[in-house]
Amino acid sequence: MTTATTQLPAAGDTDAVDRYVVTVIRHSLVLLAIVVLWIWSVNRVDESALGDYGLIAILPISAFVALVAALVGFVVATQRKRPGPLLAAHTIALAVMLHGIPTFAYDHLRASWAWKHIGMVDFIQRFGDVNPGDGALAVYHNWPGFFGINAWITNTSGLSSALSYAAWAPIVFNLLYIGALYIMFRAFTANQSLIWTAILIFILGSWIGQDYFAPQALAFFMYLLLMAILLRWYSRATSDDAHLENDDFAPGSVTSRLIAAVMIMAMVMIASSHQLTPIVTIAAIAALVTTRQLRVKWPLWAMIGITIAWFLGPARGFVLDNARNVLHEFGGVSNNLDSTVVDYGLTTSAQRNISLVSRLLSASIFALAGLGLIRRRAMRHRSAQLVVLAAVPAVMVFASSYGGEIILRAYLFALPFAAFLAASLWFPRRSQHGRLISPIVLCVVLVTILPAFLLADFGSDRREVFSDTEIAASDYVLSNAAPGALIIEGTRDYPRLYRNNEQYTYLTLSMLPQQALEHVMSDPANVLHRWLTDATSYNGGYIIFTDSQRASVTDLGTSLDPTLATIQQALRASSDFKIGYESTDAVVFQPAGQP
């Protein structure tokens, strides 16, 4: 039965090993050249030229050449014998080259949300504590794990601020995702081409930008690790290839205890670091348990218990305060979906195109996943766990609009499993038939997805990338504002809240109700001056406008365009205001009598 396969290697194997080493060296040198070309290219990006279509319009053609070459190299590597190391190298390089573009190309941390997270780290650095009753950042104070660990890292390393390293977050998180995805996909197959193609499709399809300096990025890694452990060591199902490490799990051994301990720690970390991820995690484990995909049920009860303990323990105040909103949104699928849609009547044609491309990219990956599922069924490979985990994030749409992002978050949680199904369209190869056509089709698909990813992920960079002078304007405000000051801003798309955030009240004009905005517009200088000089409420204040704010009102089609320009003109013309700071892309107004 197996005697033929247990023979010693044949005599000619030395030649095969030599050929393999030569192949690895050749691929590595080409990949190295590609990475060097990419670094040279992204360092030539002029971020001041960012326009309607974001990064893709200013990325040098040599950067595209490097990315396409890396994708082609990946596909070529799938055709080699023992392709694992080559595919790993290409995938890691592509993850850095795709998600690390902002790190290498831009001078400063991208996205105003990341700056706000720096502010939360700054708070813990200064106070060594959290304030769950804080108004502006209450959610962070109630789920402080990510910020606490960064405050600890910052203090321990002797850095003054997490700004020193936060820009590297996308690279670090994507490398962690790759590791977690690798061990998770090994639960399904030993086929290295299938595993790495699935990971690459995940990397290319992960366009929603949740891999920045944010708690959800780390919680998502823990979610992947948790799912990997469950699928690998607690699954009922066998893999496609029959003999994998999920057979090696001996109940009661130290290894099993250690893995269970890491799983519980991951659950605690998820529950204490992000408010949405534990809900998705519970839904995912519940789906696996109810469809009898797991050998054990205790992870479900553990996750539910830990989450309830956190929600009704340390985060009780926040949960009770927001329970009404959550209950109001619960079950409102239509409203929750509508809240994610940009106002197409007001936004620019470029943003409409970017939105369309993003949707097509997402739909394409799920279409490929559908075809991959059909192929897996034809090959009698198990897909139940993949289908369950790709589908279950959809329940999030029932629960909440999550600030208009719910459909994007659901997509992210479904993506790893959809990516594996999509990769199953090509691997494992059933025969030599189609040996030439199949990789060409894969190459075409990957190269087609590439510009869609660049457009979808970096298409809004005009409002998310900040210049030296925009940061200087914000620094001017935070350095001069007295505690208790009122800071008025056009929109929230600029570096904000990154220092001393608990000392100020922020008022965002784009967030005002229409009636209040009309009141401001009736006499901008007079109304805003009255607000800023209301000594009973505030201790002075500033008004800050930046190019990134202007870009956001244009891109997102808020009712503030062209109101923002009108307000600026009124303030410039008013003797009640003076300009505290001004540059080509930022201006700060303050009451004339304020020092």
Next chain:
Amino acid sequence: MIGRFTGDKPGLTWVIVLSAVELLTILFHAGPPLQPALGVLFVLTCPGFLLLDLERPADPAARIMIGIGGSIAANIIIVTLVLITDAGPVAPFIALALVAAALMPRRRFDTTIRWAGSLRRRSTPAPQPVAAPGPIQENRPQPEPQPVPETEPGPMPHQDVRPDPGPPPVIVLGVDINRAGVGPFTGLPGIGPDLATRIVAHREQHGPFADVNALLDVLRGMAIEEEARRI
């Protein structure tokens, strides 16, 4: 001293001890050089310590990711604990509990874990043993978890620990593949002494076979390994 108690959980013990000490240094606002030094030690060594205990899985990627994930999660839990307890009276007790768990003799540690496991097992019906080859099953039944053999002297295990009933019999052509030694295996078609030795070693390392398909899977796996070595 700790070495006396670590037994087969040296990595876990050190991680727990380091966690407790780190918790205390953060709690009492220990400044440089103690806290930075401990922080660096924690971050650099925790994955390594965790890997000490991971004899399996053999997949190095899995070992590394579990080590990294466990270390990140442990760090965040410690910091979060300090933040939410407001440096209050809870954390020192948790630190002491962690140290106690780390220093606990292995036998008692095992008994505690097994007792916790027995609470779950009471509500879980044992899977039915499969006695003969049948159609390929989608959901492979799992063998009942077996108590780890005790090797050190100590108090009697908790009374909930049940006696070992032995693996379920799985008969293939008259050979019980869950009890047979190398000799009977060589009587099966296609299995020589070398392969029989490996099968028995696999069974001793990973536990009994649930059914004949499990044995076939293992044989196929060995074949794949051989194939891989030959490429």
